[in-house]
Amino acid sequence: MSMKEKDVVQEPPCTSESLSNYLWKDKPDEDKWADCVHCGMCLEACPTYELTGQEQHSPRGRVHLIKSVADGKLEVNEQFMDPVFACLDCKACTTACPADVDVGGLIEEARGQIRQAMPLTGWRGAVSKFFLHRLFPHPGRLQSAGNLLKLYQKSGIQTAVRKTGLLKMMPEHLATMETVMLEVKQSVRKKYHKEEVVKAKGETKNEVAFLTGCVMDVMFSDINDSTVNVLTRNGNDVAIPKKQTCCGALHVHAGDRDMGRKLAKQNIEAFEDADTVVANAAGCGCMLTEYPELFREEEIEWRERAEKFADKVVDVSKYLHDSGYEKPKAEINTKLTYHDACHLAHGQGVRQEPRDILLDIPGVEMVQMPNADRCCGSAGIYNITNPEMADGVLESKMENVPEEVEMISMGNPGCMLQMAMGVEKYGRNEKVVHTIQLLDWAYQKEDKQRGQT
Amino acid sequence: MLRKKGLKTHDKHIKKLAAIVGPKEILFHKEELISYESDGFTIHSHMPKAVVFPTNTEEVAEVVKYCSDNDLPFLARGAGTGLSGGAIPLNGEVIISLVKMKRLLSVDLENRRAVVEPGYVNLKLTNSISDKGYYYAPDPSSQYCCTIGGNVAENAGGAHCLKYGVTTNHILGLEVVTPTGKIMEIGHDGIPDAPGYDLLGILTGSEGTLGIVTKITVRILKNPEEKQTVLAYFDDVADGSQAVSDIVSAGIVPAALEMMDKIAIEGVESAAFPVGHPKDIEALLLIEVDGISAGINEQINEILDVCKKRNVRSVKVAQDDEERAKWWANRKTGFGAMGTISPDYLVQDGVIPRSTLPEVLKRIGEISKESGLRIANIFHAGDGNLHPLILFDSRIPGQTDKALEAGSACLQACADAGGSITGEHGVGIEKREEMRFVFSDKEIEAQTDIREVFNPHYLLNAGKLFPSPGRCAEVKKELKAAE
Numbered sequence: 001m002s003m004k005e006k007d008v009v010q011e012p013p014c015t016s017e018s019l020s021n022y023l024w025k026d027k028p029d030e031d032k033w034a035d036c037v038h039c040g041m042c043l044e045a046c047p048t049y050e051l052t053g054q055e056q057h058s059p060r061g062r063v064h065l066i067k068s069v070a071d072g073k074l075e076v077n078e079q080f081m082d083p084v085f086a087c088l089d090c091k092a093c094t095t096a097c098p099a100d101v102d103v104g105g106l107i108e109e110a111r112g113q114i115r116q117a118m119p120l121t122g123w124r125g126a127v128s129k130f131f132l133h134r135l136f137p138h139p140g141r142l143q144s145a146g147n148l149l150k151l152y153q154k155s156g157i158q159t160a161v162r163k164t165g166l167l168k169m170m171p172e173h174l175a176t177m178e179t180v181m182l183e184v185k186q187s188v189r190k191k192y193h194k195e196e197v198v199k200a201k202g203e204t205k206n207e208v209a210f211l212t213g214c215v216m217d218v219m220f221s222d223i224n225d226s227t228v229n230v231l232t233r234n235g236n237d238v239a240i241p242k243k244q245t246c247c248g249a250l251h252v253h254a255g256d257r258d259m260g261r262k263l264a265k266q267n268i269e270a271f272e273d274a275d276t277v278v279a280n281a282a283g284c285g286c287m288l289t290e291y292p293e294l295f296r297e298e299e300i301e302w303r304e305r306a307e308k309f310a311d312k313v314v315d316v317s318k319y320l321h322d323s324g325y326e327k328p329k330a331e332i333n334t335k336l337t338y339h340d341a342c343h344l345a346h347g348q349g350v351r352q353e354p355r356d357i358l359l360d361i362p363g364v365e366m367v368q369m370p371n372a373d374r375c376c377g378s379a380g381i382y383n384i385t386n387p388e389m390a391d392g393v394l395e396s397k398m399e400n401v402p403e404e405v406e407m408i409s410m411g412n413p414g415c416m417l418q419m420a421m422g423v424e425k426y427g428r429n430e431k432v433v434h435t436i437q438l439l440d441w442a443y444q445k446e447d448k449q450r451g452q453t
Numbered sequence: 454m455l456r457k458k459g460l461k462t463h464d465k466h467i468k469k470l471a472a473i474v475g476p477k478e479i480l481f482h483k484e485e486l487i488s489y490e491s492d493g494f495t496i497h498s499h500m501p502k503a504v505v506f507p508t509n510t511e512e513v514a515e516v517v518k519y520c521s522d523n524d525l526p527f528l529a530r531g532a533g534t535g536l537s538g539g540a541i542p543l544n545g546e547v548i549i550s551l552v553k554m555k556r557l558l559s560v561d562l563e564n565r566r567a568v569v570e571p572g573y574v575n576l577k578l579t580n581s582i583s584d585k586g587y588y589y590a591p592d593p594s595s596q597y598c599c600t601i602g603g604n605v606a607e608n609a610g611g612a613h614c615l616k617y618g619v620t621t622n623h624i625l626g627l628e629v630v631t632p633t634g635k636i637m638e639i640g641h642d643g644i645p646d647a648p649g650y651d652l653l654g655i656l657t658g659s660e661g662t663l664g665i666v667t668k669i670t671v672r673i674l675k676n677p678e679e680k681q682t683v684l685a686y687f688d689d690v691a692d693g694s695q696a697v698s699d700i701v702s703a704g705i706v707p708a709a710l711e712m713m714d715k716i717a718i719e720g721v722e723s724a725a726f727p728v729g730h731p732k733d734i735e736a737l738l739l740i741e742v743d744g745i746s747a748g749i750n751e752q753i754n755e756i757l758d759v760c761k762k763r764n765v766r767s768v769k770v771a772q773d774d775e776e777r778a779k780w781w782a783n784r785k786t787g788f789g790a791m792g793t794i795s796p797d798y799l800v801q802d803g804v805i806p807r808s809t810l811p812e813v814l815k816r817i818g819e820i821s822k823e824s825g826l827r828i829a830n831i832f833h834a835g836d837g838n839l840h841p842l843i844l845f846d847s848r849i850p851g852q853t854d855k856a857l858e859a860g861s862a863c864l865q866a867c868a869d870a871g872g873s874i875t876g877e878h879g880v881g882i883e884k885r886e887e888m889r890f891v892f893s894d895k896e897i898e899a900q901t902d903i904r905e906v907f908n909p910h911y912l913l914n915a916g917k918l919f920p921s922p923g924r925c926a927e928v929k930k931e932l933k934a935a936e
Contacts, residue, residue, distance in 0.1 A: 034796040038495045039789035040534035043598040044574060053506060053552035053572075054480065054488075055533065061488035068487050079484035096597075099792030100725050 019072030024116035026257055026297050028109040033067045035099045036060060042103070045096035047375045048086055051392045056083040059093035059103045066110045076117040084110050086389060088382055089253055090375035091346035105293055108252050115255030131381075132256060136214045136246040137263060143187060143218060187217040188224035189240060198228055198238040205235035206323060209274030211267075211288065211313075213281045213413070214246035220413045226440035227280045227316055233443055234325045238278075243270035247279075249287035250381055257294060264291045265302060268309045277309070280316040280436055282412035286347035288313040315344060316436055317411055321353035328442035330449055331363035337405045338366065338435075339397075339419065340373035341412035354411055354435045361442045367402045374400070378418030390418075398422040407431045409438060466525060470505050470547065473515045478506040478553070489548055492530070493595070494538035496799060496853060497882050501542035504530075506553045510628060510636060510667040513549060517665065518634025520547055521912055528914040529665040531572060531603030534595040536788075536800055537881025539607065539660045543916045549665060551602050557581055558668070566625055568670050571602020578671070587673045590617040593877065594785040605666050608658030610877030612709040612784070613741070615835035617674070619877060621657040628668035629656060632913040640670065655903065660879050661914045663907040677743035680708070681753050682777045685760045685768040686734040690714060693736035694810040696763040697834045700740065701807060703759060705752050710835025711739040711784055714814075716794075717829040717842070724790030726782040734766060738834065739784055741777075787831040788842065795827070795844035799856045802878040803867030807837045816866040817841050824859040826852070838876035839867065865890060885920045 022028060042059035043049050055061035062083055068074045084107060091104045120128050135141055189212050192198055197207075208231060210224075217224055231238050248263035268291065271277050279285030291306040314322075338358060344350045351373070358364055377383055377393030397419075401408060408419055408430050420432045462468065462481060471479045480486060481503040490498040502525065507513045520527040527547040530540040542548055555572035560582055567578060567589070575596040578589040592611035593599055599609070605627070610619040617623075626640030639652045656663055687693035697710060713721070718730050718737065730737060738760070742752045753770060760768045771777040791798040805813050814830065817839075821828040824843075832840040841863045845856040860883075864874045868890035875884055888897060901919055905911075 035792040037789060037792045037798055038491065038493055039792075040493055040532055040595060040598050041786060041789050043532055043534075053550065053555075054485070054504075056480075056485050056488045058488070064488050065484065074484055074487060077484075079482050082484070095725075098724050098726065098786030098789030101792065 020070045021072055021075045022070060022113050023076075024113050026109065026112050028066050028070065028106050028113065029296065030070065032102050032106045032109075033063050033070075036063045036067075036097075036101045037099065038064070039098065041098055042093035042096045042101075045092040047088055047090065047092070047377070047393045047396075048389060050396070051389060057086055059097070059101075062087060063101065063103055063106060066106050069110075069113075076113055078118075081114050081118070084114060086386060088342075088375050088377070088379040088389075088393065090342035090379060092342065092373065092375065095346045095373075105290070108255070108257075108293075111253070111255030112257040113255075128254065132251050132254060132259060136250065137259075139187075139189060139214065139217070139245070142214055143190065145218070185221045187221045188212050188228060189217055189242075191221075191225070192228070192240055193242075196239065198232055198240065200232050200235045200237050203235060204237050206276070207237045207239065207274075208276040208278045208319070209239040209241055209271050211244060211247065211271075211277055211279045211281075211284060212240060213279070213284050216281050216284070216413050220416070220434075223280060223413065223434045223437055226434070226437045227278075229440050229443065230320065230325070230436055231278065231316070234320065234323070236323075239274060241270040241274070245270070247284040247287040249283050252287065252290075252294070253379075253381075257298075261294050261299060261302075264294055264306065265299075267291075268302070268305050271309060271312070275312060276319065277313045278316050278319050279313060280411070280434070281414075282315065282341035282344035282347065282350075283414055285313055285315045286343035289348065315348055315350050315353075315411065317344075317354040317357055318348070318350045320439075321356060325357070325439075326443075327360045328362065328439065328446050330442050330445035332361050332438065332442050332445065333363040334407055335365045335367060335405045336407035336409050336433075336438075337369040337402050338372060339369060339376065339401075339408055339410040339415060341410050341415045342373070342375050342379070344411050345373040350411075354409070357435055357439055358409055361438060364438075367405050369402060369408075370400045372400075376415050376418045376422070378412075378414040383418055383421075394418060394422045394425075398426045398428070401428065401430065405430055407433050407438075409433050409435050411435050466519075466523065466547075467503055469519055470503060470516060473519065474505045474507050474512055478508070480504040489530070489533070489542070492533040492535045492538060492540040494536050494541065494881065494883055495797070496847075496857065497538050497541050497543070499542050500545065501548045502545050504548040504550050506550050508553050510554075510630065513551075513554075513665055513667050514630045514634050514636050516547070516549055517630050517632065517913075521633050521910060524910070524912065526912050526915060529571075529602070529606070529661050531600035531606070532574070532595075532598050534599045535603060535607060535881065536802070536878040537607075537660075537875070537883040539879050539881040539914070539917055540603075541882060543882065546914070551600065551665075551667075554602075554667065555600075560673070562587065562673075565673050565675075566670055567673050568668060569601050570668060571605070571666050572600050573602075575599050575601055575604060578673070582673060583676070586676050588676055589623070589671060590614075590674050591620045591623055594788065596785075601669055601671065602666050605657050605669055606659065606661045607879040608877070610833070610838065612711055612781075612833060614877070615710055615833065616706050616708045616743075621654060623672040624653055624657050624669065625672055626670035627653060627656055627666050629664040629666055631664050632908040632910070636667075637664070658879070660881060660918050662904055662918055664913075677708075677745075679746040679749050680741060680743040680777070681749055682771040682780060683738075683740040683753065683756055683760075683768060684728075684771070684780055685738045685740070686731060686766045687736045687738070687764070688734060688766050689764065690736045690814055691811045692763040692765070693738055694814060694834070696738060696760055696765070697810060698807050699759045699763065700756055701835065703755055705742065705755060707740050707756075707835055708743045709739065709741040710833070712830070712832055712834035713737050713739075713784070713787065714830040716827055716844075717787060717831040720790045720794045720829055721783050721787050721831075723793045724786065726779070726786050726790075728779055728783045730783075731766075739780055784831070788840075791829065791842055791844060796846045796848065797844070797853075797856070798829075799843040799845065799860050800878070801839070801841045801843070801860045801863045802875045802884075803839045803841070803864050803872055804874075804876040805837045805839060805867050805870045805872035807835075809870040809872070810834065810837065813839065813866055813870050813872075817863055820859050820862045820866070824855050824862075826856060826859055828859070828863075833876070836876070837872065839863075861887060880918045882917060885916075885918065888918075888920055 049058035377390035554570035
């Protein structure tokens with residue numbers, strides 16, 4: 001056996017403490033990569049590996065990189081940052097992994113190290129700070145920004161901009177985004193600002209608290225409106241806690257874990273009295289369930305509260321499915337397909353519930369989308385930070401949208417914007433809708449028909 | 454994401470290689486290369502010089518020719534899921550990654566064959582022809598992600614190889630780039646029994662030491678008319694093993710006959726695809742029979758009888774495709790699932806005559822006790838292809854060595870029982886020394902002589918497959934460095 005001993009390239013035994021190049025607080029969790037045996041089952045699940053074919057852009061490759069920094073073989077630098085920030089955070093690898101390795105959690109922890117080691121400076125830093133610190137956490141400011149946008153849309157400036165060709169001067173992906181920008185309406189928080197609780201229509205069966213989301217409530221207020229309608233119609237008193245804030249997902253994805261913790265604490269407190277916290281944006285809902293991760297090493301006294309809070313969070317489709325809802329009687333005659341938002345399917349394991357809701361609407365015919373749970377490339381603000389990769393991911397997503405459908409339904413606003421861009425870019429004409437919107441429309445149609453008869 | 458700022462290097466070889474494949478299709482920074490320091494076998498690791506991503510045969514040939522002319526060691530890599538270290542750049546090789554050559558080139562249903570590029574993923578072939586009623590039979594557990602090129606190199610097996618044979622039985626033709634950069638076609642697209650030497654046979658399973666496959670013509674099969682799957686739980690491993698022998702002796706040739714022991718069950722049940730197997734059983738068998746509908750039920754009844762005779766605790770037949778798929782997902786992700794019960798594992802791949810199953814499993818149990826390491830068994834019992842999974846923690850000093858010793862002892866037990874040291878994972882780096890358990894020096898030399906004909910400069914994947922690297926200076930240096 002002497003040959004064998006000689007043979008083996010032995011890395012010196014090390015503990016991550018002695019050699020680790022993670023020098024900042026809130027370090028990546030060794031237990032997470034210890035589960036990875038490098039089997040490769042994650043490769044085909046990963047959209048960035050599919051596009052690049054490169055190991056460092058695959059889940060196991062990224063895990064290996066993150067481990068290598070802890071082993072002292074690599075440093076936290078630009079080259080390390082590249083693959084870590086190119087991850088879409090879609091969590092498809094977590095579904096594929098036989099050992100349930102939490103790749104997404106590791107990526108976010110590594111991003112935290114990168115941002116502490118290399119804080120964003122210059123205009124990138126300023127832009128990131130403006131959005132993540134000064135805008136998203138402040139509903140009032142977001143509303144004002146929304147009003148500006150509304151002004152832009154209503155005053156004719158938008159028409160003018162589109163005519164002048166100013167759009168041609170913008171980067172292509174931002175220009176496409178502008179064309180699919182939604183019409184800003186009144187936010188739910190503003191609409192119900194005088195009420196502590198929006199009362200159930202009819203008898204109260206349950207009480208829930210509703211996370212309105214930050215951007216969602218301004219840009220997608222229609223969907224929030226629908227969500228409140230659907231919940232109250234099905235016997236739920238809906239509380240909209242005033243102290244709630246942005247979920248912090250974008251901050252955590254960007255490596256700003258301190259801000260993530262700050263927002264998490266505010267939300268945990270805001271929803272302390274609620275037994276059930278309903279979210280209608282998959283990305284936000286998923287983030288809320290992951291709050292305990294933020295308090296693994298830092299401010300651990302919050303961990304238990306975070307765990308308790310996480311247990312209360314549920315996506316609106318799952319909540320309705322489990323608590324029961326009235327099947328609409330009016331028909332919406334349409335052929336549609338369903339896209340699994342990553343943070344619903346991979347993040348929260350919610351796949352069948354939204355499909356069941358859609359199929360309960362009379363007249364709805366569902367066409368299966370191949371690879372329905374493949375990321376669309378939206379991934380929070382990934383489509384802004386990594387446009388090239390996001391475009392590639394979107395292209396393969398759009399190829400899978402069946403030709404014959406009129407609508408694409410899903411449960412996440414980020415996906416809706418990205419898919420709308422896809423529809424625009426590839427000359428398709430499907431309408432992009434939120435599952436709950438469709439259910440609400442069916443109810444409204446039913447009420448209208450009842451009014452007529 | 455992808456490199457935006459051009460090539461920043463003074464290395465002339467990197468520049469030349471980049472000129473062949475394009476500046477975006479080469480990796481050479483440490484942070485990019487480190488993910489390539491090992492494949493699915495992680496006990497060894499070594500940094501490559503560069504990784505190139507050719508997109509066609511001509512580029513592969515050019516890269517190979519350049520390496521060959523400039524004395525640069527090189528090797529081919531597919532998805533990097535190999536379990537014996539065949540794609541580890543032991544000598545700082547230029548890795549030729551074939552994952553961008555991933556097209557399905559043609560499907561010829563009439564003649565039951567398909568042509569694929571080497572980076573095409575195994576399961577995608579079946580998925581793309583299943584609606585027409587056809588499939589590709591070799592089904593390694595990694596089939597979700599492994600490439601057919603890699604399957605050819607390793608002569609990969611799989612659960613259903615008991616009835617349908619391993620990769621070599623399904624390869625009809627190959628396009629190969631030789632280690633000096635020539636493009637060669639072998640096999641005549643499935644014309645049987647071609648005159649001359651059986652080069653297809655030599656190339657298939659040569660573990661990337663004789664050439665780089667750039668196009669593959671494979672056999673495709675018609676879906677069986679019917680399929681039935683049985684799950685049987687045993688309180689005694691010996692009873693389970695005996696049932697395996699009895700089933701085959703009864704004249705039944707199942708499509709698959711798989712076994713898992715208690716520790717393996719603990720792993721898969723705590724992982725992502727649990728079935729709900731009881732945790733206190735000692736062994737389970739997963740048995741599948743397929744073929745024309747007539748007679749399937751009789752075979753199933755016979756299997757149920759055999760199990761009952763061998764004191765099965767409970768046995769059931771899958772009620773539908775969903776249940777069958779669940780059982781198979783649980784089995785096929787078994788290796789990766791070990792991650793939930795151990796930070797590292799080493800999987801062995803011994804083959805034994807079926808009748809010796811009970812005694813060899815007993816010996817493996819003893820090896821586990823002697824080494825103090827837990828050993829799980831998940832394997833293709835039907836063809837006697839064992840996969841002892843030795844669980845260890847590389848962070849504890851000395852455990853890696855102990856695991857390697859235990860692995861070697863398992864292979865010795867297989868060889869002693871009249872078997873062999875590998876069934877489907879290949880020899881790679883891992884089992885080089887153990888080749889001596891089954892071959893004499895003369896027999897090994899006869900094989901390295903063949904290698905010399907194809908791979909005269911020994912620049913392609915040196916240090917793999919055989920012990921005593923002999924002439925390769927690079928490998929000697931490597932061994933010295935490791936001392």
